[in-house]
Amino acid sequence: MHILQNLVQMTGQRDHLRLELSVLSTFMQLPGVTNVRALELVEMDSGHWVRARTWLQDGQLVSSTQDVVSDTKRLPLRDMLHLHTCITQQMQHLQHSAHADQHVIWLPVWMHEKARVCLEVTQSEPFTPHSLDVITGIFSVYQNYQSLLDYSERDALTGLLNRKTFDEHLLRFATAAQADHSDEMPWLAVIDIDHFKLVNDRFGHLFGDEVLILVANLLRSAFSAQHRIFRFGGEEFVVLMPAAHKAKAHASLEAFRAMVASHNFPQIGRVTVSVGFAGAKLCSPVEILGQADQALYYAKENGRNQVCHFEQLQDQGLLHNAQVSHDDVELF
Ligand SMILES: Nc1nc2c(ncn2[C@@H]2O[C@H](COP(=O)(O)OP(=O)(O)OP(=O)(O)O)[C@@H](O)[C@H]2O)c(=O)[nH]1
Numbered sequence: 001m002h003i004l005q006n007l008v009q010m011t012g013q014r015d016h017l018r019l020e021l022s023v024l025s026t027f028m029q030l031p032g033v034t035n036v037r038a039l040e041l042v043e044m045d046s047g048h049w050v051r052a053r054t055w056l057q058d059g060q061l062v063s064s065t066q067d068v069v070s071d072t073k074r075l076p077l078r079d080m081l082h083l084h085t086c087i088t089q090q091m092q093h094l095q096h097s098a099h100a101d102q103h104v105i106w107l108p109v110w111m112h113e114k115a116r117v118c119l120e121v122t123q124s125e126p127f128t129p130h131s132l133d134v135i136t137g138i139f140s141v142y143q144n145y146q147s148l149l150d151y152s153e154r155d156a157l158t159g160l161l162n163r164k165t166f167d168e169h170l171l172r173f174a175t176a177a178q179a180d181h182s183d184e185m186p187w188l189a190v191i192d193i194d195h196f197k198l199v200n201d202r203f204g205h206l207f208g209d210e211v212l213i214l215v216a217n218l219l220r221s222a223f224s225a226q227h228r229i230f231r232f233g234g235e236e237f238v239v240l241m242p243a244a245h246k247a248k249a250h251a252s253l254e255a256f257r258a259m260v261a262s263h264n265f266p267q268i269g270r271v272t273v274s275v276g277f278a279g280a281k282l283c284s285p286v287e288i289l290g291q292a293d294q295a296l297y298y299a300k301e302n303g304r305n306q307v308c309h310f311e312q313l314q315d316q317g318l319l320h321n322a323q324v325s326h327d328d329v330e331l332f
Contacts (some may be wrong), residue, residue, distance in 0.1 A: 002029050003029060003030075003134075003138070005224060006022070006025065006026035006029055007026065007138070009022055010022040010023055010026060010141065010142065010145065011141070012083055015149075015168070016146065016149060016150075017054075019142070019145065019146060019149065020038045020053070020054055020063075020117070021054060021061050021063065023119065023138065023139070023142040024036040024037075024038060024054060024056075024061055024119070025061060026138055026146075027119075027135065027138065028056070028061075029119050030034075030123075030131070030134060030135070031119060032123040032124050032125040032131070032198050033122070033123045033161045034102075034122050034123060034124050035056055035120075035122040036055075036056060036061075036119070036120065036122070037052050037053075037054065037055045037056070037119070037120045037122050037123075038052070038053045038054040038117055038118075038119055038120075039051070039053065039083070039106075039118045039119075039120055040051055040052075040068055040116065040117055041077065041087065041108075041115055041116055041117065041175060042054040042068045042074075042225055042226070043224075044068075044069070044224060044225070044226065046085075046315070047075060047076060048076070048077035048078070049068070049074045049075065049076060049085070050074065050075055050076075050077045050080055050083065050118075051064070051071045051074035051075070051096060052064070052073070053068075053117070053304070054178065059102060064312070065175060065176060065225065066176055067173070067176045067242055067243075068174075068226065069242055070176065070256055074093055075091070082094055082096045082104070082106065082219060083106050083118065083120075086098065086106045086108060086118070087108060087115055090110070090113065091108070092107075092108075092110075092136075093105055093107045093108075093139075094106050094266075095127055095132075095134065097126060097144055101121050101124045101125075102122060102124070103122065103123050103124070103125065103126050103127055104120060104121070104122045104161050105120070105121050105127060105132075105135060106118050106119070106120050107119045107120075107121070107135075107136070107139045109143055111144060111147065111150070115135055116225070118143075119139065121135060135300055152164070155230075155231040156215075157209060157212060157213065157231070158212060158213055158231050159216065159228045160216050160219070160220075160229050160230055160231040160237070161229065161231075162230065162231065162232075163230065163232050164240065165208055166230055166232075166240075166285065167285045169228045169240055170188070170280060170285050171278055171286070173186040173228075173242065173243075174186060174280055174281060174282045175282070176242075176243070182287050183245075184243040184244050184245055185243055185244075185280065185281065186240065186241060186242055186244075186279075186280040187240075187241040187244070187246075187249040187277050187278070187279060187280055188238065188239070188240055188241070188277060188278055188279075188288050188292050189238065189239045189249075189253055189275055189276070189277035189290065189292060190236060190237075190238055190275070190277070190289065190292040190293055190295075190296045191219075191236070191237040191238070191239065191240065191256075191273050191274075191275050191296075192236050192273065192274050192275075192296055192300070193211065193212075193215060193235040193248075193271060193272075193273055194271070194272045194273060194274055194300075194304040194305060195304075196211070196234075196235040197206065199211055199268060199271070201265060203268055206329060207267060207268060210265075210266070211265055211271055212232035212235065214263070214265060215237070215260060215271070216231065216237070217271070218231075218240075218256070218259055218260055218263060219237060219239065219256065222252070222255065222256040222261075223239060223241070223252070223256070226242045227240060227242065228240040234273040236288065237294075238289075239253075240280065241277075241280075246279075246309065248268075249264060249277065250277075250307060250309060252264070253275050253277060253307045254277075254307050256273075257272075257273055257275055257305065257306070257307050260273050261271060261273075261305060271325050272304060272305035273305070274296055274299040274300050274304045274305065274306060274307075274308075275295075275296065275299060275306070275307040275308070276292045276293060276294065276295030276296030276297065276298065276307075276308050276309075276310065277292050277295060277307065277308075277309055277310065278291035278292040278295060278310035278311065279311065283295050286295060291310040292310060294310055294313075294319055295308040295310040295313055296310060298306070298313055298318065
């Protein structure tokens, strides 16, 4: 009965992290379960890494406030031998008995043949067919519900994140940077396709859609799993970039701009983008978006196909004629 109540609570969640806490606390209700963790898997610096994102501490489940890049406790995936096997062989789950009273099962969440999260359940007794059925059953409910949540957070045309979860992601990026205390900060970039109306007018809406999909693919290949890429609607994209020095953020946006400009779009040929970016500090999302939008507006007014930085334009006193009132900024 407890489990049923937990499942009801689990499927009432509207947020991935709360859903994760909920499924782990459901596992904790099972007899013999002594430990649970949610492990985050990430590919960076041409290696695979793993770190605990949610774990049990003094009987309470806690989640990391750091992002995976700044988490010094992350390990190379190959250091966790069994998990490494489970992931590289794309297994649905894998069990291992480390000691007579320590039996572990890993349950990776597969999405488009990639696993970004893996749940780990440890119990004091060996797994029986019944306990395995219960664990994998709960995991299936969790996985189905997670993909439903994921679907509702994505833009149907490009598969990028939609506007819905933007504020939450922004807050997480800004808070993680505060905890880090370094002089690096996260960045927010607004990217807009130049003269997109002309593409639609000349080639038709279907070709316009094709350009949106191709630009979304270029965004995915230019930015890593640590970035968050959104389509806010129309031909406007937003990228949340993890903490970095301004020069590094500028260079990666510039590399993306150049990548689009040199891409051969079938039938259409050349397409360019303009980019405005600003520091993603702990202030309101509307304020930060407004700043990045002002820089974008400046880029559009001054030749397009370029990357402009809000604070730099402001310091140079160049924003007087490019002020965008917040009423004009198309946010939703
Ligand atoms: N194909 C397609 N077009 C879209 C979609 N959403 C918005 N649009 C079109 O995007 C165009 C946006 O045009 P504008 O905002 O005038 O800007 P622009 O032509 O890109 O010019 P600049 O931004 O000034 O460089 C409009 O023609 C919209 O109809 C979509 O989902 N698919």
